[in-house]
Amino acid sequence: MSARILRRRELIEDEWTLLEDTRADSGWATGGKRIVTLALWREEREALLGAHAAVGVLVPNTADVEAIYPEVGDRPLIALQFPTFSDGRALSQAVLLRRRLGFEGELRAVGDVTRDLVFWLGRCGFDSIVPRPDQSLEACRQALDELTVAYQAAADDHTPVWVRRRQRAPVH
Amino acid sequence: MQLLRQYVALHPEFYWLPRKFKFGFTGAAVDRAATRTNDVAVHLVRRADGAIGYRFFVGGGLGRLPMLGVEMNPFVPESDLLRYACAILRTFNRFGRRDNIHKARIKIVLREWGPERFRAAIEEEFAKIKASVEGEELLLLPEDIERVRAHFSTPAYRPAAQAGADLEPLAARDARFAAWLKRNVRPHKMPGYRVVFVSLKAPDQVPGDCSAEQFEALADLCDAYSFGELRSTYDQNLVLADVAECDLEPLWRGLESQALATPNIGLVTDIVSCPGLDFCGLANAGSIGVAHDIYRRFDTLDAQYEIGPIRITISGCMNGCGHHSVGHIGILGVDKHGEEWYQVTLGGSPGNDAAIGERIGRALARDEIASGIERLIRAYLELRCDEDETFIECYRRLGMAPFKARLYENEEEAVAA
Numbered sequence: 325m326s327a328r329i330l331r332r333r334e335l336i337e338d339e340w341t342l343l344e345d346t347r348a349d350s351g352w353a354t355g356g357k358r359i360v361t362l363a364l365w366r367e368e369r370e371a372l373l374g375a376h377a378a379v380g381v382l383v384p385n386t387a388d389v390e391a392i393y394p395e396v397g398d399r400p401l402i403a404l405q406f407p408t409f410s411d412g413r414a415l416s417q418a419v420l421l422r423r424r425l426g427f428e429g430e431l432r433a434v435g436d437v438t439r440d441l442v443f444w445l446g447r448c449g450f451d452s453i454v455p456r457p458d459q460s461l462e463a464c465r466q467a468l469d470e471l472t473v474a475y476q477a478a479a480d481d482h483t484p485v486w487v488r489r490r491q492r493a494p495v496h
Numbered sequence: 497m498q499l500l501r502q503y504v505a506l507h508p509e510f511y512w513l514p515r516k517f518k519f520g521f522t523g524a525a526v527d528r529a530a531t532r533t534n535d536v537a538v539h540l541v542r543r544a545d546g547a548i549g550y551r552f553f554v555g556g557g558l559g560r561l562p563m564l565g566v567e568m569n570p571f572v573p574e575s576d577l578l579r580y581a582c583a584i585l586r587t588f589n590r591f592g593r594r595d596n597i598h599k600a601r602i603k604i605v606l607r608e609w610g611p612e613r614f615r616a617a618i619e620e621e622f623a624k625i626k627a628s629v630e631g632e633e634l635l636l637l638p639e640d641i642e643r644v645r646a647h648f649s650t651p652a653y654r655p656a657a658q659a660g661a662d663l664e665p666l667a668a669r670d671a672r673f674a675a676w677l678k679r680n681v682r683p684h685k686m687p688g689y690r691v692v693f694v695s696l697k698a699p700d701q702v703p704g705d706c707s708a709e710q711f712e713a714l715a716d717l718c719d720a721y722s723f724g725e726l727r728s729t730y731d732q733n734l735v736l737a738d739v740a741e742c743d744l745e746p747l748w749r750g751l752e753s754q755a756l757a758t759p760n761i762g763l764v765t766d767i768v769s770c771p772g773l774d775f776c777g778l779a780n781a782g783s784i785g786v787a788h789d790i791y792r793r794f795d796t797l798d799a800q801y802e803i804g805p806i807r808i809t810i811s812g813c814m815n816g817c818g819h820h821s822v823g824h825i826g827i828l829g830v831d832k833h834g835e836e837w838y839q840v841t842l843g844g845s846p847g848n849d850a851a852i853g854e855r856i857g858r859a860l861a862r863d864e865i866a867s868g869i870e871r872l873i874r875a876y877l878e879l880r881c882d883e884d885e886t887f888i889e890c891y892r893r894l895g896m897a898p899f900k901a902r903l904y905e906n907e908e909e910a911v912a913a
Contacts, residue, residue, distance in 0.1 A: 410512050423628070424624065424628060444509075471506065478508045486643075
């Protein structure tokens with residue numbers, strides 16, 4: 325069963341499934357695209373790569389992404405967690421992954437992801453958003469453009485307001 | 497400050513910090529904004545070579561765990577304001593605790609890591625930001641600062657010859673005007689102008705409150721005499737920041753008619769108080785009634801002037817909205833088995849000499865607290881080396897012991913008897 329998610333501004337069927345944190349011998353379905361926990365990835369890297377078409381990693385929001393980046397930087401997908409909508413640690417993780425570490429794969433937000441988070445997620449570099457089941461996907465998609473101007477730069481293409489003002493012709 | 501406000505407004509990365517997060521700014525040599533009681537304090541400083549920059553403190557906060565911000569960087573160049581602020585916020589967002597709401601504050605990081613480790617982490621992040629594209633975006637150019645500065649133009653001051661006035665004759669004629677001029681009016685950097693404090697601490701007034709009628713009158717007075725601007729102060733009073741000397745007399749008459757000219761700024765009756773049990777759902781004890789009881793014990797101006805500058809602050813619960821932790825005499829209301837009791841701290845201060853007060857001893861009952869505060873102040877009057885030594889200076893010289901002995905003197909007699 326796949327769910328619909330918001331990816332690169334479109335509502336699509338999700339190709340990825342989250343593998344619960346169990347050992348290899350408990351019967352993984354093979355093939356397909358799987359997201360595994362960082363712990364399992366560390367333990368079973370080779371087995372997972374052999375068994376699945378693609379493997380993404382779910383990184384806890386307590387992880388120091390600069391420290392673990394060598395282990396996960398080559399993944400096609402990194403999922404970051406929002407245990408509650410008000411826990412914004414993954415926002416800093418996302419900005420660092422995108423801007424400092426240069427991660428170019430799919431960056432996914434999972435957990436207590438509500439419509440009100442979506443605008444910030446987009447600005448911090450998430451291109452894949454799995455809203456909480458009770459959230460309207462269409463409302464989430466629209467929320468990506470909730471504000472059209474921004475004071476500061478982030479991991480999107482907004483220019484900081486002070487830089488835009490420099491470009492404005494001086495008024496005489 | 498305006499630049500930083502714009503930077504943090506709707507900041508995507510820092511929109512979901514764990515809890516409230518406060519910056520305190522001061523651009524003056526005297527910190528009147530209790531900046532170091534905030535999560536981050538920023539002091540505008542000028543280095544010996546003339547360069548302007550920011551001195552950053554981190555980790556302040558009152559409430560259950562009162563702490564003052566600790567210096568993290570003595571001089572961040574003006575151009576690096578946003579870079580350094582970003583380094584602080586990101587370090588806190590990544591490594592601050594979220595497991596317990598009471599520990600989700602930057603002061604907890606400071607306490608658990610210690611200043612050295614925290615400073616090193618911020619400096620490391622600051623260095624990484626400076627070396628990155630992000631750092632280029634966050635770098636402020638002189639033109640950015642100038643553009644914002646231009647929005648804060650000075651009012652259209654009149655020349656000193658027009659604005660100035662000789663206030664001595666009226667002061668000599670009218671003792672009340674003289675007292676107000678001395679206590680509530682301060683010098684101004686522009687010749688011919690003064691800064692006027694509006695006291696919201698009249699007898700029986702709830703500290704810091706004013707009525708709709710008073711507020712209407714203040715709106716008219718600030719339109720007429722201070723370029724339409726009225727500011728609130730950390731001490732629950734108001735300020736008319738730009739008053740011409742020639743307007744002081746009509747302004748004073750206007751304030752007098754509204755009971756807004758009590759000449760007690762910075763004195764023993766200028767008590768800071770939270771709403772307490774009268775209005776607040778969090779409070780454990782009353783604050784306003786205690787403020788009034790203390791006020792009545794020092795109601796005469798002579799008594800207040802003899803005591804001199806002193807800061808009494810009252811909070812009705814340990815959340816500390818009345819900033820009791822940084823009062824020279826701090827009073828904290830607590831609930832003991834359904835009764836209101838009050839813990840007293842001494843030696844706190846919110847300014848340049850910021851300090852967290854120390855608890856003096858056992859709490860006092862509701863009917864003991866005002867007389868207890870009076871004993872502390874009488875003790876000061878006897879102990880001070882001369883009239884110029886303020887309460888806080890006297891406390892710092894002598895320590896807790898003589899005040900403690902005086903506060904609990906009746907008790908010792910009772911025990912001895």
